[in-house]
Amino acid sequence: MVGFDGTFYQLRSDGSARPVVAGQKTPFAVVTFFRPEQELDLSQEITKSDLLARIERATNSNLFSAVRVDGIFDEVRTRTVQRQAKPFPPLAEAAKHQAETVFTNVEGTLAGFRTPTYAQGIGVAGFHLHFLRQDKQSGGHALDYRLRAGRVQICTVHDLQVELPTSAEFLGTNLEDRALNEKIKASEG
Numbered sequence: 211m212v213g214f215d216g217t218f219y220q221l222r223s224d225g226s227a228r229p230v231v232a233g234q235k236t237p238f239a240v241v242t243f244f245r246p247e248q249e250l251d252l253s254q255e256i257t258k259s260d261l262l263a264r265i266e267r268a269t270n271s272n273l274f275s276a277v278r279v280d281g282i283f284d285e286v287r288t289r290t291v292q293r294q295a296k297p298f299p300p301l302a303e304a305a306k307h308q309a310e311t312v313f314t315n316v317e318g319t320l321a322g323f324r325t326p327t328y329a330q331g332i333g334v335a336g337f338h339l340h341f342l343r344q345d346k347q348s349g350g351h352a353l354d355y356r357l358r359a360g361r362v363q364i365c366t367v368h369d370l371q372v373e374l375p376t377s378a379e380f381l382g383t384n385l386e387d388r389a390l391n392e393k394i395k396a397s398e399g
């Protein structure tokens with residue numbers, strides 16, 4: 211899922227996107243009221259690692275930051291976990307069977323969060339960005355990208371509210387997993 215400017219889109223495993231309809235559910239979401247307080251203008255081509263390093267320098271590693279990057283990308287590689295059925299497999303298992311989609315020479319938006327290392331498990335530590343093409347017809351979890359030119363907007367988040375499920379499935383699942391950190395990294399990289 212990705213959402214900004216008041217509209218949420220479901221990202222599907224075939225790389226397509228469609229507006230979320232009323233009543234549709236998601237197992238996990240991180241949202242905030244995005245009030246950008248910083249902007250970075252990028253007029254030169256920049257790789258994912260250089261872009262994230264720039265955003266790291268502009269944000270604080272002990273706070274959450276919401277990030278939005280609008281621009282023209284030479285390339286964006288995405289993937290999205292397929293819809294799962296009961297009994298639901300662990301995320302690491304579900305994430306193994308993911309098709310990648312490659313967008314080249316594409317205009318669009320990356321949106322997501324930088325999460326502090328100490329919050330791994332509540333969120334996904336580090337950067338977690340989803341891509342939506344400008345025509346809103348396709349996108350996915352952003353694995354890699356190269357931005358040709360664009361604009362970054364950043365909003366610091368220091369007010370965290372967590373809502374946990376109360377379903378019998380959630381309450382009855384053993385989440386005492388020492389390898390959780392590795393599994394999240396493997397699934398969400």
Ligand SMILES: [Zn+2]
Pocket residue numbers: 338339340351352
């Ligand atoms: Zn994702």
